[in-house]
Amino acid sequence: MSFRGSGGGILNILEARRVTVSYRRPDGEQFKAVDDVSFDLPPNQAVGLIGESGSGKSTVARLLLGLVAADSGQVIFRGKDVRFAGRDLARYRRQVGVVFQEPFESLNPAMTVRELVGEPLKVQRSGRGTAGSPSSISDVLSLVGIPAALSDRYPGDLSGGQQQRVGIARAIVNDPALLVLDEPTSSLDVSTRAQILNLLQRIKETLSISYLFISHDMETVAHLCDQIYVMYRGRVVEHGRVSDVLDNPLHPYTQALIAARDPHGAGVGTRLLPDLVGSGVTAPAGCVLEPRCPYREESCRNGVVNLSDAGLEHQVACIKFREIAEVRNRSSL
Amino acid sequence: MNSLLAVDGLTTEFATPLGPVFGTLNVSFALDRGTRVGIVGESGCGKSTTIRALLGLLPANGRVRQGSANYDGTDLVTVSGKRRRSILASQIGFIPQNPWGSLHPTLRIDRQFRNIFRATDGRSNGDGRDLAKEWLRRVQLPDPDRVLNSFAHQLSGGMAQRVIIAMTMMRDPTLILADEPTTALDSTVAREILEILTALVADSGKTLVVVTHDLAVVRNYCERVMVMYGGRIVEDGAVGDVLRQPAHPYTRALLLALPSTVARGSELQEISGTPPVVTSDGGGCGFAPRCPIVANMCLETAPTLEAISSGARIRHLSRCHFADRVVGS
Numbered sequence: 001m002s003f004r005g006s007g008g009g010i011l012n013i014l015e016a017r018r019v020t021v022s023y024r025r026p027d028g029e030q031f032k033a034v035d036d037v038s039f040d041l042p043p044n045q046a047v048g049l050i051g052e053s054g055s056g057k058s059t060v061a062r063l064l065l066g067l068v069a070a071d072s073g074q075v076i077f078r079g080k081d082v083r084f085a086g087r088d089l090a091r092y093r094r095q096v097g098v099v100f101q102e103p104f105e106s107l108n109p110a111m112t113v114r115e116l117v118g119e120p121l122k123v124q125r126s127g128r129g130t131a132g133s134p135s136s137i138s139d140v141l142s143l144v145g146i147p148a149a150l151s152d153r154y155p156g157d158l159s160g161g162q163q164q165r166v167g168i169a170r171a172i173v174n175d176p177a178l179l180v181l182d183e184p185t186s187s188l189d190v191s192t193r194a195q196i197l198n199l200l201q202r203i204k205e206t207l208s209i210s211y212l213f214i215s216h217d218m219e220t221v222a223h224l225c226d227q228i229y230v231m232y233r234g235r236v237v238e239h240g241r242v243s244d245v246l247d248n249p250l251h252p253y254t255q256a257l258i259a260a261r262d263p264h265g266a267g268v269g270t271r272l273l274p275d276l277v278g279s280g281v282t283a284p285a286g287c288v289l290e291p292r293c294p295y296r297e298e299s300c301r302n303g304v305v306n307l308s309d310a311g312l313e314h315q316v317a318c319i320k321f322r323e324i325a326e327v328r329n330r331s332s333l
Numbered sequence: 334m335n336s337l338l339a340v341d342g343l344t345t346e347f348a349t350p351l352g353p354v355f356g357t358l359n360v361s362f363a364l365d366r367g368t369r370v371g372i373v374g375e376s377g378c379g380k381s382t383t384i385r386a387l388l389g390l391l392p393a394n395g396r397v398r399q400g401s402a403n404y405d406g407t408d409l410v411t412v413s414g415k416r417r418r419s420i421l422a423s424q425i426g427f428i429p430q431n432p433w434g435s436l437h438p439t440l441r442i443d444r445q446f447r448n449i450f451r452a453t454d455g456r457s458n459g460d461g462r463d464l465a466k467e468w469l470r471r472v473q474l475p476d477p478d479r480v481l482n483s484f485a486h487q488l489s490g491g492m493a494q495r496v497i498i499a500m501t502m503m504r505d506p507t508l509i510l511a512d513e514p515t516t517a518l519d520s521t522v523a524r525e526i527l528e529i530l531t532a533l534v535a536d537s538g539k540t541l542v543v544v545t546h547d548l549a550v551v552r553n554y555c556e557r558v559m560v561m562y563g564g565r566i567v568e569d570g571a572v573g574d575v576l577r578q579p580a581h582p583y584t585r586a587l588l589l590a591l592p593s594t595v596a597r598g599s600e601l602q603e604i605s606g607t608p609p610v611v612t613s614d615g616g617g618c619g620f621a622p623r624c625p626i627v628a629n630m631c632l633e634t635a636p637t638l639e640a641i642s643s644g645a646r647i648r649h650l651s652r653c654h655f656a657d658r659v660v661g662s
Contacts, residue, residue, distance in 0.1 A: 052519035159607040189375035189546065191604035194590035198601055216520065223592035223601070242597065253521075260520040261549050262593075263528075272528070273521045274473070 011079060013178050013210045014041040014064070019073035021059050033059040035234035036073070036304075041178060046204060046211035048225035048242070050218060050257070056234040057214045061182045064212065065098055078177075097171030101183035103163035107155040107170075114151040117141060117169045137173070143206070144169045144199060161192035165199065172203060181213045185220060197224060218257055222246050227313075230254045233288040236307060240314035250316040252324060253289050269331040271295075287318065295324050336363035337508060337540050338387075343400035343410075344614075345379075345386050355611040356382035356395060358564040361638075364508070369531060369541045371551035371572070374561035375608050380544045383561070384510045386410070388427055389417050404508070422452055426501035428511035428530075432493035436485035442496060443481035446503070453504050468499035472529050491522040495529070502533055509534060512544045527554050548587065552576055557647065560584045563619035564611045566638055570649035580641045580651035580660045583620050618653070630654055 021034040034056040041047050051057045062068045063075065066082075066089050075082045082092050100106040107116055117137050141151060144165040155163055164184060171179055181200070185193040201224060204211060215221050221228055221242070228245050230238040230253065238251040249255045252273070259267025271294040284290050286301035293300065299319060307315040318324070340363070345356040357379040364370060372380045385391050387402050387409050402409040407420065421427070429435050437445055443462060450461030462481065469477035472495040485493060494514065501509060514530065515523035531554045534541045543555060551558045551572055558575050560568040560583065568581040579585040588594055589602035606623045617632040618624070624631065631654060638652045641660055653659060 052521065161607065189608070190548075190587055190590050191375060192607070194601040195603045195605075197592065198603060201598070201600070218520075219592040222597055223595075224598070256521045260524040263524060263553055272525055274525065 012040045012042050012076075013078065015039075015074075015076040016060075016063075017074040017076065019063065019070045019075065021056075021063055021068055022071050032234050034063065034070075036306075037231075037234070037236055038073075039229050039236065039239070041210050041212055043210055044204070044208050045227065046213055046225040048221035048228040049212060049214045049231060050216065050221050050228060051231035052216050052257075054233060055231040057216075057231050058182060059234075060231075061098070061180050061212070061214050064096060064178075064180050066093060094174055095177045096180060097174065097176040097178070098180045098182065099164070099167050099171045099184045101186050103160060103167045103187070104155055106167055107163060109155050112152050112154060113141070113146060113158075113166055116155070116166055117173055120170055120174050140169045140173045143172075143203065145195075159192070160188055161195055164188065164192075164196055168196075168199065168203070172207065172209070175207070176209065178210045178212065181211055183215055184213075186215070186217065193220075200224060218246070218261060230257070235288050235317065237289065237317045238315065239307065240311070244311065244314045248311075248314075250310050250314070250321045250325065251289075251318050252293050252295055255324075255328070269328055289318075295320055295327075335366055337366045337405065338364040339403040340383075340387070341401050341403070343383065343386060343402060344398045345382055345391065345395060346398050347392070348394045352612065355379075355564045355614065356391075357386065357561075358611060358614050360400070360561075360564075360566055362559060362566065362569065364540055364542065366507075366540055367538045368557055369534065369543070369555045371555035371558045372542065372544045372561060373546065373548060373551050373558055375546060377608055377610070378561040379564040380546075380561045381512050382564075384427075384512060384542060384544055388421065388425070388510065389414075390427075423504060424507050426504060426506035426509040428494075428497055428501060428509065428514045430513040430516050432490065432497045433485050435497055436488075436493060438485055440484075441481070442483055442485070442488075446481065446500065449500055449504060464503060465499070468503045469496070471502070471533065472496075472499045473525075474499075490518050491526060494518065494526055498526070498530055498533070502537075505537075506539065508540045508542070510542045510544075513546070514543065515550070516545070516547070548576070548591065560587075563609045565619060565652060566650075567620065567652045568650065569638065571647045574647075574649050578660050580649060580656045581620075581653045582624050582626055582655075582659055585659060585662075586623075586625070620653075626655060626658070628654070 016037060016039050019034055019037050020032060022030045022032045025031050037060065049057045049060060059068065063070060077092055082088065114137055117140055138148065141148065146162060146165050146169065150158065185196050188196060197220065203209065213221060213225055225242050227241050229236050230251065232253050238245060238254045245254060246258065249258055255270045256273040259270035273292045286303055287305040290296045290300045305317045305319055307317045310316045310321060341361050343357055343360040346353045347356055360383055372383060374380045386397050397410050400410065404420065409417065443465065446465035447460045450464065465481060466477040469480055474480050474492065474495050480492065480496065488496065515526050518526065527550065543550065545551060555572050558572050559566050560581065562583045568575055568579065568584045575584060576588065579588060586602065586604045590604060592601060595601055604623055609619060617634060618636050621627045621631040636652050636654045638650045641649050641651050641656045
């Protein structure tokens with residue numbers, strides 16, 4: 001498997017190996033936000049991480065940015081275990097850019113566009129310095145489509161789309177190897193979203209950069225990404241190439257995510273996932289979806305369900321996925 | 334003829350430090366009884382302002398400058414506060430984007446149901462707890478007693494929105510106005526809530542207006558759609574007609590900007606520029622600065638909302654000089 005990293009011959013930019021991150025809740029109890037998660041970010045690929053609130057996708061972003069530490073497991077950057085401390089952390093951070101969901105909230109309102117984009121250059125030195133990387137603030141601004149006339153303006157003078165372009169400029173000005181995009185288009189309107197998605201596509205091709213694209217929106221992930229990890233309650237429940245996961249979703253949760261957007265088209269025959277009313281935060285002993293799953297049975301509660309191979313470069317964490325696929329095939333005939 | 338609500342020339346404006354800005358401009362439409370209508374558009378297009386003006390819920394700096402909204406013989410724009418409250422209490426329901434904002438933070442849910450029960454059903458005795466439980470079951474909350482004993486902050490977003498829907502339906506309104514009812518919810522939960530809401534509305538023959546930025550919501554749950562841009566309705570017709578054969582360049586561009594309409598990874602059709610801040614109602618077409626088929630006359634003469642000459646099932650209106658050309662393309 002090419003994107004399985006070690007042994008595949010391709011050196012991944014980043015690998016997460018069985019990472020667990022937990023938070024302490026106000027009542028003192030430990031809560032696993034990310035539970036035994038592994039993923040690979042191959043060079044020049046966009047990897048999508050999709051999930052809803054509480055899936056742990058934003059904690060993965062914080063982990064990659066060194067904002068939280070893993071309880072267990074490893075994050076390996078270019079073959080080297082990243083320990084989030086001291087000089088290593090600074091060196092690592094130079095290589096990883098981030099774009100946030102709310103562009104305005106993430107920009108200092110008292111700094112001009114030029115100052116905002118120049119700030120990372122002052123704080124950190126350039127990450128890669130590869131050929132073709134933009135060499136000046138003006139180059140970066142023109143790459144993200146901000147007219148020179150706007151470079152002395154403040155964030156408050158810009159539209160939402162322009163603010164997000166500035167956010168992207170800040171993320172790429174140091175020429176990082178990896179961009180973490182945390183819902184970069186969720187707060188934008190449809191017409192602006194198309195501009196930003198096209199821009200991200202263009203930047204990926206121009207700068208040969210890897211993306212970890214975090215989103216709750218299947219359509220956006222499908223558009224921009226090469227492969228996709230579906231997360232639910234801290235665990236990866238399905239992983240594969242975008243075309244495989246979108247056209248042949250195997251996990252009932254992935255199926256419900258797709259059907260939610262298109263109940264009468266692609267979602268025909270998909271059963272509703274009842275809202276998990278008052279589920280609390282205690283994770284179920286077995287499959288994480290079991291309490292909501294329309295296909296659940298006794299055996300789903302017998303211990304943690306891990307990802308297993310379901311096809312070429314396609315893995316699913318469901319013990320009943322073959323049966324479910326048969327039921328779905330029959331109902332769509 | 335049998336319209337439940339007739340909005341005519343509704344113009345609203347907001348006082349801002351930079352002078353007055355229009356929220357809606359000359360918005361007119363009539364709602365037939367028992368239909369499900371979507372109002373769709375981007376931030377600032379006037380879609381929420383339209384229904385908030387009907388509800389008397391404009392913010393302090395906003396006001397209706399012109400127009401009327403005839404609901405069953407009463408003009409909602411000029412009606413007195415007392416009469417408006419009585420109409421809103423018994424006949425028009427409102428479902429907001431943020432359910433917690435409409436629930437009392439320090440009263441248990443059963444007290445809030447009881448207050449509604451007493452305000453709307455003066456005749457009967459009892460506290461209406463059984464009725465509340467019945468409605469909570471109909472919005473598919475499995476443990477109504479637990480919900481009734483909870484405070485709003487103890488409910489998830491999906492649960493709180495179901496409680497709002499139950500409270501709204503219990504009053505048996507004729508018209509329900511929903512402002513981005515599922516925008517704050519996860520998509521699997523959103524789907525369930527929309528299925529429940531539209532089924533309850535259809536079963537009881539109520540009229541539903543859903544304001545949303547999401548064309549998928551309109552496509553899946555509405556019969557008719559009005560598209561707004563720059564404070565005006567730019568297109569109005571049956572959902573199937575409008576989404577399959579848009580008659581306004583803005584609607585067409587919106588549809589082409591969706592990732593689901595192009596091959597994965599290929600370039601999306603961009604709409605250049607940004608939506609306008611409307612400070613005057615003069616001049617040409619509001620979409621002209623961003624329009625791919627703009628012509629000289631668009632800059633000079635504002636188009637009116639007119640029926641297109643195609644074989645649409647219901648009236649299909651477009652505010653474009655070249656509507657018939659857009660439909661044909």
